Amino acid sequence: MGSFKGHMLPGTLFLVVGIWHIWSSVFRYASNPKSFRVRVWSPVNGFGGRVKYLELYVIAVGSFIDLCIEFLYSTHLKIVVNGALNPSHMNDFEHSGMLLMFFIFGLVALLSEKTSFLPLPEGALCFIASSAFAAEYLLFYFHSTSHKGLEGYYHFILVLLIGLCILSTVAGALFPASFPVDLCSGVAITLQGLWFYQTAFTLYGSMMPKGCLLEENEITCSSIEHEIHGELLANFQLFVQVLSVLFGVGGACIYAETKFGRASSAEV
Template sequence: MGSFPGHVLPGSLFLAIGAWHVWCSIVRYVSNPKSFRVRIWNPVPGFDGSLRYLELYVIVVGGFVDLCVEFLYATHLRIVVNGVLNPAHMNNFEHSGMLLMFFIFGVITLLSEKTSYLPLPEGALFFIASATFTSEYLLFLFHSTSHIGLEGYYHRILVLLVGLCILSAIAGALVPTSFPVDLCIGVSVTLQGLWFYQTAFTLYGPMMPDGCTIQDKEQIKCSSPEQEVHGELLANFQLFALVFGVLTSVAAVYIYAEPRFSRPDLVNSRASGNA
């Protein structure tokens, strides 16, 4: 069983990182399509370079804070009981492991980009990112919490979106000059963040489908199989609406960015070369 803040907090991090990646991917491509390369992270411009690594700090700090919430606050520091991990909080320990992977990815990327201690090529960082998403995928696929019924349906959709993040990260390492791949990375992370939000508002907030309730603070149950099917159909519609909204927003951002950030001199030189 999850909670509203337990979905909103990671959802906010994924949404912020994903939306920023989409924006930067489009701006970098329209600025110079010929030299475009896929990036695992994007620097924040301006402020004399003081915010350059803000995205990585968000991943590190956000992952660490969420890790502390899951491992320390949610367990009330009752981590070990009778010499073993507290069985009442196994889901929190599993979440902590996933968040630890994101924290490690952020730290490794910072060390690679800011120091000479761990110089890694961009492709290696993409494979580390894919390993991080894989840990998240396996967590939700083999969760100790029995996600059944409507709750299980929402988490199965989440697993699919995490799988898309894995594939796009691997593609980023294998096809380092592809704009569609770079854009897919941002879109998949954005969709994952939005689906965390959708799950929070639907299962633990005001959008619970009619006929379905949280019983004994443990499980979401529907009054009839028909109501459960109705909830699953609603989830399908919500996913479609989110995908449609994200793709429409991407198209709008491209239309906005193209005339503002494109460089006519590069377009003209490319056209001359083709002629």
């Protein structure tokens, strides 16, 4: 079973990185479509280069902090019981494994970009990122926590969005000059962050569907009809989020083309 904060923190990380990835992809394509290349991470220009690697620091530091929360704080340091991992906190250990993969990706990318110890091409970084998403996918698909009913439906949608993240990052390595692939990666990460938020507010917050409630660390619905109504509501919420992101992408494309595109450059 999860918690409100347990979904909000990773949701915030995914959302921030996803939105930044979308904008960077749109900006780079509008500025020079012929030289466009897929990037698994996007540098922050300006400020004398002092914040160039900000995205990678957000990924590495953010995942490390969340890892410490899951592995140390949530378990109350009761990690080993009777010579084995504490069975009461297996979900915390699984979350820690997922976060460790994203921390490794951020660290490897920083070493690759800032040092000469581990020079890796962008395609290799794409595959490393996809392995982190794959670990997340396996975590939620084979979770030790029993995701049934309405809770299971929300996590099933999350698994689908994670699968889209895997496909888009792998495609980035296979099609390194494709703007749609790069943009799709940002959209998938953004939707994953939004769905973490939606899950937090619906299952552990104030948006619980009528007839369902959180009781004794489990989501229960008073009838099959209420559970189906909750699942239909989840479908509608996902549709609204997808539509909102698409409108946002469209607005970003229009703004970037007007401000930084070929037409504005020609006028100058």
